[in-house]
Amino acid sequence: xxxxxxxxxxxxxxxxxxxxxxxxxxxxxxxxxxxxxxxxxxxxxxxxxxxxxxxxxxxxxxxxxxxxxxxxxxxxxxxxxxxxxxxxxxxxxxxxxxxxxxxxxxxxxxxxxxxxxxxxxxxxxxxxxxxxxxxxxxxxxxxxxxxxxxxxxxxxxxxxxxxxxxxxxxxxxxxxxxxxxxxxxxxxxxxxxxxxxxxxxxxxxxxxxxxxxxxxxxxxxxxxxxxxxxxxxxxxxxxxxxxxxxxxxxxxxxxxxxxxxxxxxxxxxxxxxxxxxxxxxxxxxxxxxxxxxxxxxxxxxxxxxxxxxxxxxxxxxxxxxxxxxxxxxxxx
Amino acid sequence: xxxxxxxxxxxxxxxxxxxxxxxxxxxxxxxxxxxxxxxxxxxxxxxxxxxxxxxxxxxxxxxxxxxxxxxxxxxxxxxxxxxxxxxxxxxxxxxxxxxxxxxxxxxxxxxxxxxxxxxxxxxxxxxxxxxxxxxxxxxxxxxxxxxxxxxxxxxxxxxxxxxxxxxxxxxxxxxxxxxxxxxxxxxxxxxxxxxxxxxxxxxxxxxxxxxxxxxxxxxxxxxxxxxxxxxxxxxxxxxxxxxxxxxxxxxxxxxxxxxxxxxxxxxxxxxxxxxxxxxxxxxxxxxxxxxxxxxxxxxxxxxxxxxxxxxxxxxxxxxxxxxxxxxxxxxxxxxxxxxxxxxxxxxxxxxxxxxxxxxxxxxxxxxxxxxxxxxxxxxxxxxxxxxxxxxxxxxxxxxxxxxxxxxxxxxxxxxxxxxxxxxxxxxxxxxxxxxxxxxxxxxxxxxxxxxxxxxxxxxxxxxxxxxxxxxxxxxxxxxxxxxxxxxxxxxxxxxxxxxxxx
Numbered sequence: 001x002x003x004x005x006x007x008x009x010x011x012x013x014x015x016x017x018x019x020x021x022x023x024x025x026x027x028x029x030x031x032x033x034x035x036x037x038x039x040x041x042x043x044x045x046x047x048x049x050x051x052x053x054x055x056x057x058x059x060x061x062x063x064x065x066x067x068x069x070x071x072x073x074x075x076x077x078x079x080x081x082x083x084x085x086x087x088x089x090x091x092x093x094x095x096x097x098x099x100x101x102x103x104x105x106x107x108x109x110x111x112x113x114x115x116x117x118x119x120x121x122x123x124x125x126x127x128x129x130x131x132x133x134x135x136x137x138x139x140x141x142x143x144x145x146x147x148x149x150x151x152x153x154x155x156x157x158x159x160x161x162x163x164x165x166x167x168x169x170x171x172x173x174x175x176x177x178x179x180x181x182x183x184x185x186x187x188x189x190x191x192x193x194x195x196x197x198x199x200x201x202x203x204x205x206x207x208x209x210x211x212x213x214x215x216x217x218x219x220x221x222x223x224x225x226x227x228x229x230x231x232x233x234x235x236x237x238x239x240x241x242x243x244x245x246x247x248x249x250x251x252x253x254x255x256x257x258x259x260x261x262x263x264x265x266x267x268x269x270x271x272x273x274x275x276x277x278x279x280x281x282x283x284x285x286x287x288x289x290x291x292x293x294x295x296x297x298x299x300x301x302x303x304x305x306x307x308x309x310x311x312x313x314x315x316x317x318x319x320x321x322x323x324x325x326x327x328x329x330x331x332x
Numbered sequence: 333x334x335x336x337x338x339x340x341x342x343x344x345x346x347x348x349x350x351x352x353x354x355x356x357x358x359x360x361x362x363x364x365x366x367x368x369x370x371x372x373x374x375x376x377x378x379x380x381x382x383x384x385x386x387x388x389x390x391x392x393x394x395x396x397x398x399x400x401x402x403x404x405x406x407x408x409x410x411x412x413x414x415x416x417x418x419x420x421x422x423x424x425x426x427x428x429x430x431x432x433x434x435x436x437x438x439x440x441x442x443x444x445x446x447x448x449x450x451x452x453x454x455x456x457x458x459x460x461x462x463x464x465x466x467x468x469x470x471x472x473x474x475x476x477x478x479x480x481x482x483x484x485x486x487x488x489x490x491x492x493x494x495x496x497x498x499x500x501x502x503x504x505x506x507x508x509x510x511x512x513x514x515x516x517x518x519x520x521x522x523x524x525x526x527x528x529x530x531x532x533x534x535x536x537x538x539x540x541x542x543x544x545x546x547x548x549x550x551x552x553x554x555x556x557x558x559x560x561x562x563x564x565x566x567x568x569x570x571x572x573x574x575x576x577x578x579x580x581x582x583x584x585x586x587x588x589x590x591x592x593x594x595x596x597x598x599x600x601x602x603x604x605x606x607x608x609x610x611x612x613x614x615x616x617x618x619x620x621x622x623x624x625x626x627x628x629x630x631x632x633x634x635x636x637x638x639x640x641x642x643x644x645x646x647x648x649x650x651x652x653x654x655x656x657x658x659x660x661x662x663x664x665x666x667x668x669x670x671x672x673x674x675x676x677x678x679x680x681x682x683x684x685x686x687x688x689x690x691x692x693x694x695x696x697x698x699x700x701x702x703x704x705x706x707x708x709x710x711x712x713x714x715x716x717x718x719x720x721x722x723x724x725x726x727x728x729x730x731x732x733x734x735x736x737x738x739x740x741x742x743x744x745x746x747x748x749x750x751x752x753x754x755x756x757x758x759x760x761x762x763x764x765x766x767x768x769x770x771x772x773x774x775x776x777x778x779x780x781x782x783x784x785x786x787x788x789x790x791x792x793x794x795x796x797x798x799x800x801x802x803x804x805x806x807x808x809x810x811x812x813x814x815x816x817x818x819x820x821x822x823x824x825x826x827x828x829x830x831x832x833x834x
Contacts, residue, residue, distance in 0.1 A: 040378055040669045049378075050676050053385030067378070068746065072539025073521050073528060077745070080535055106521070106528045108538070154794060160526030182481070182793050183524055185786070188660045188671070195659070198480030198794070207675065211660050211682020288385075291678065330527060 026271040028063040028090055035093040037078030037102075039071040042158075042186060043124060043205055043296070047260055048094045050292050051121075054283050061279065074098055074159065076108040083114045087267035092118065092276060097163040097258045099312075100319035105161040107330035112316065115263040117309045118276045121284070123257040123299040126167055126203045126224040127244065131194055132217055139222040139250035142201065143175050151178030156190045156199035159183055161328040163258050164190075166319070167203045167224060169326035170254045194218060205258075206297035210235065222247035224256045229297050241297045257299055259315065261308065277304055335467050342694030345395055346702055354400045355699065359707045362407015363714075367414050369423045369548050369740035374665035376408060377401050381673050388677040395695035401673060402653070402696065403703045405666050406458070409609075409649045410711045413450040413642060414718050418443060419733055421552035425543055426609035426645040428775050429617040431551060433630060433637025440633050443719045444577035445584075448712065452585060453592060453639040455708045457647035460596040461603060462700045465654050469686070472604050473658035479605055481790035482801045486811035487602070488784035491611040492776065493819035494618040500631065501770040503822070509769050513777025516541045523786040524793070536749045543779045545741050549754040550771050552737045554761025556730055577719075578712055581635070588636045591620050595640045599647025606655045608664050609648040610779050614772075616644030622821075650700060657681050657693065 034052060038044045045067075052067050054060070070078035075098040082093045099112050128139055136142040146153040157164025160183040168181050182199060184190045187208035193199045194209075195217045202209070203224070212218040214236050223229060223244045231241040247254055262280060264273060283289055284302065293300055303311055323329050345351075365376035384397035412424030417434035430450060437446035464472065479487075492510070499506050519530040520540030531537040595616040602612035620640035621630040630637045653670070655661045660681040662668035674681050679689055686693050721729070741754040764771055795801035803809040817824075 040374060040665065040672060046672050046675055049381055049672060050385075053382035053676065056382050057386045057389075067382075069378075070745065072745070073531075074526060076535070076538050080538075105526050108528070108535070160522070160524055162526065180793055180796075182790050183526075183786075184790070185523075186668075188662065192477065192659050192661045193480060196477035196480060208660075211680045211684065214680070215683035217683070292676075295675075295678065295680075328526075 026089070026269065026275050028061065028275070030090055031063055032061070032065045033091045034065050034067045035078045035082060035091065036067060036069045037071065037075030037093060037098060038069070038096060039186070040069055043207065044094050044096045044260065045069065046207075046296075047121065047292070050288065051094075051280075051283050054286050054288050055279070057288070058282075058286060060282050073106060073108060074102045074162065076102050076106060076110070079103075079110045079115075080108070082263065082265050083110045085265040088265050089268050089272040089275075091265055093263050094121075095259060095261055095263055096124075097166075097319070098159075099259065099263075100316050101162050101166065101323065101328075104319065104323050104329050112263070112312055114266050116266055116268050116273055117312055118262040118264055118273055118304075119280045120259065120261040120301065120303040120308050120311065121280060122260045122293060123301050124205050124260055125229060125297055125299055126163070126256055126258070127206055127209065128201060128221040128224070128247065128252075129191075129194060129204055129209050129213075129218045130201045130221060131197055132219045133197075134200070134219075136221065138245075139247055139252045142221055143171070143177055143252060146177045146179065146200070147175070151180070153177075153179050153200040154182055154198075155179040156182050156184055156193045156202050158185070158187050158190055161323070163256065164203050166322050166326065166328070167254065167256050169328070170256065170322060171252065173325055174252065174254050191218070206241065207295065210295075210297075220244045222250040222252060224254055225299060226255045229299070231294055231297055233294070259312070260298075261312075338690065338694045339466055339698060341691070342696075342698030343702075345392070345691055345695035346399065346698040351396055351399050351699070352702070352706070354396055355403045355703050355706045356710070358400045358403025359407040359410070359703065359710050362404040362409075362707075363411035363414075363711060364407075365404065366408035366411020366423050369415065369421055369544065369552065369737060374669050375743070377404055377666055377669045377673070380404065381669065381676070384673065385676060392691070394677045394679060395692050395699075397673070397677060398670070398692070398696050399699040399703070401670055402699060403706070405649070405670070406700075406703050406707045407710075408666070409458075409646050410451060410454055410707050412645075413454070413638075414447065417446045417450060417638070418718065418721060419552065420555040421733070421737065422547055425547070425779055426613045426641075426649070428547060428551075428610070428772070428779075429613040429641035429645075430638055432617060432641075432772065433632075433634050435555075436631065436633030437635065437638065438722065442633070443722055444715055445581045445635060446638050447715045447718055448578045448581035449585060449635045449638045450642045451708060451711045451715070452582065453595075453643040454646040455704055456592055457596050457599050457643035457645070458650045458700070458704045461600050461647040461650035462697065462704070464600050464604075464651060465700070466697055469654055469658065473654060473683075476604055476606060476655045476659060476661065478807055481787045481794055482804065482808045483811065484605075484607070485784060485787035485791050486802060486808050486815060487605060487607050488611065488780050488787060490811055490815040490818070491607075491615045491780060492784070493815040494615045495773065495776055497618075497622075497818040497821045499618070499770070499773070500621070500628070505769050506773045509764070509771070510773035510777045513774040514781045516546070516774075517778050517781025518785065520782075523782065524789045536747070539745055540782070541753070541778060542744050542750070543775070544744050545750050545754050546757050546778050547775055548737045548741050549757025550761035550764070550775065552733065553754060553758025554765060554771075556733060557758060557762040558765055559726065559730070574716055575713070578715055584635060585639070588639050591624060591636055591640050592643050594619060594623070595643035596647045599644035600651045602644070603648035603651025604654055606652050606661060606664070606667075607648070608652065609645045612648035613641035613645040614776050617641045650704075653696075653700075657685055657696075658683060 191209045229241040388394045388397045412427035416422045416427040416430040420435040422428045434446045598616045599612045621627045652664045656667045741750045802812045
């Protein structure tokens with residue numbers, strides 16, 4: 001009887017084992033394609049390439065990972081590619097706000113629900129910058145000056161009907177000021193336009209403008225995060241990222257953070273999703289990643305699973321209302 | 333003479349055995365990347381970027397890493413000329429202008445001379461640009477800050493006008509093909525409103541018509557179709573196969589010193605601005621054709637017609653690294669990837685880079701000198717090898733070219749649709765040649781059309797629709813004025829001739 005029950009147990013375990021193994025561990029069997037729905041050199045590109053380099057350096061994957069830029073149609077090219085790869089576990093994509101803005105602004109048929117959310121890596125900050133030669137000392141003063149100029153102030157930003165223009169529209173709605181929004185191709189171009197006094201302000205990401213801040217050409221007025229940035233190491237002689245007031249403190253009640261997260265195609269198994277969640281946890285634990293986070297002054301919120309999906313759904317709703325108010329939606 | 337001292341220190345850093353070995357590796361990889369159409373310097377550098385990540389962790393490693401990557405870039409600049417000259421297929425956008433005279437030279441059996449001239453003038457262009465970077469970087473770097481949207485548009489206008497006004501083709505045919513190019517360039521995303529246009533609901537057209545696919549089709553496939561019709565023979569078969577051809581070409585080159593200087597100036601200017609290597613090469617070719625004594629013979633296989641675009645392209649490609657380092661603005665797609673590399677390695681490009689990372693910056697500048705010398709040695713010794721490709725029978729090489737073209741077209745967006753587009757462009761190229769429509773303005777418009785449009789519409793936004801913005805300050809005014817002068821030069825010349833005739 002005893003022997004029998006042991007035998008029975010063994011048999012049961014053995015019978016269950018393959019399915020157990022299947023549920024808990026899956027590994028890529030060929031090269032994984034890491035898609036960036038943006039051009040080379042931008043923020044998403046840098047993060048994806050850094051992740052790829054970390055994977056290669058620390059040997060975190062048995063198979064290799066290749067990074068592919070599919071920037072066409074404000075990222076629609078990349079999203080459609082992943083949408084079309086239903087059930088393919090060898091494809092992941094890093095997203096930015098164009099996950100929401102591109103389908104709304106262009107009418108290209110895709111939605112984040114066509115994809116499987118894997119993990120939020122971080123949130124990217126936006127800072128209101130002006131040229132240091134300008135007299136404005138705070139966001140409040142700047143907005144007042146913009147109002148006084150009667151809609152002649154120029155806001156340079158990356159892309160059209162994307163995050164930079166949405167923030168600009170949110171500022172306009174909040175304060176009743178008008179800006180001339182001028183779209184450029186990349187964040188670096190935008191920062192230089194401001195340094196060269198061809199624009200009055202920008203909402204560059206920290207990493208795009210930090211060099212000019214340190215060089216004394218630009219100054220930050222406020223950050224569009226509800227909380228101040230946590231990085232206390234001095235960036236310039238007198239200031240750290242943590243010294244930049246939030247826009248809300250400065251009397252400009254607008255907040256915006258941009259998603260840097262990972263998605264997979266739809267129709268993949270939980271084990272496959274789990275593999276990538278684990279992979280990116282390992283990546284986030286490396287010193288190289290922490291270094292990247294500090295250099296770009298990222299908001300290190302990192303969500304997974306249901307929390308992540310809920311966050312994305314909330315953010316989508318927010319984008320719909322912001323873009324509706326700004327009349328950015330295709331066919332509106 | 334602070335610069336000389338810093339430079340010498342830079343040489344000390346760059347001249348280690350490891351770094352020189354990396355230079356050779358980079359150059360050879362770059363040449364291969366440059367030769368394959370579609371792969372491109374930007375892709376090549378992007379693929380290898382992660383490899384340099386662990387390299388950059390060791391002390392002094394960032395310098396080694398940038399040496400490897402920038403040498404790939406030099407290699408690609410050199411390599412782009414090879415297929416342009418041998419097969420009329422530009423491997424890189426900036427080599428399109430090299431095909432105009434390079435390919436006819438190869439057909440005349442002077443492929444060796446064309447290659448030697450292209451490589452040597454590339455080297456000269458790069459050298460001039462590096463010298464400018466070495467000694468004038470603080471002054472020149474800030475020049476790019478003067479450039480807002482109107483100034484950029486004026487530069488693109490100047491490129492177009494230099495090309496149209498200097499063209500020997502019938503002006504209406506040039507305009508017609510250029511307009512077709514603009515139409516193709518406007519497919520995809522509208523840069524100002526962000527909406528899609530001219531895609532007719534097709535998701536394939538989202539990305540617009542990529543320049544490389546158009547070029548591979550128009551030039552490569554079109555050329556093969558023409559050759560098929562003319563009887564399956566390569567005309568360049570009697571190409572010389574020894575190194576003497578290099579020396580003979582070198583004897584000829586000093587004659588073109590004025591063209592070299594002009595092209596270097598054009599190239600440095602366009603690189604620093606940063607307009608990029610492609611407009612530089614077109615502009616320089618157009619200017620050389622106008623001001624050369626033998627301008628009438630351009631397009632029939634003149635060595636000078638190879639010297640002009642190659643010098644300018646390489647000068648611009650090199651000078652483009654300056655705004656990348658000092659302002660964080662890349663002057664070319666490849667520079668954009670290098671910029672991403674710097675950021676990943678923990679270096680922040682910007683005004684302080686020259687102060688805080690002296691070793692890195694001067695190591696890089698020293699490696700520009702050395703890398704280009706290494707590059708010149710590598711490619712020149714390979715001239716006979718490249719020229720020998722032309723001896724392979726057409727029936728063998730043509731299918732290989734077709735396959736390489738198809739792979740190149742596929743690589744651009746990993747899409748099979750692009751391969752079909754390439755074939756369509758091939759037929760268009762064939763028909764255009766039969767009807768004697770020039771292809772160059774079409775290509776130029778596809779390359780620069782969207783950028784020119786963006787700058788124009790940005791200017792209009794800034795100026796609230798006021799066209800006088802293009803004459804609003806001395807810089808933009810003189811650029812626009814020069815552009816208009818060049819555009820109407822043929823008419824003016826005609827009027828002057830008539831006036832004198834009376």
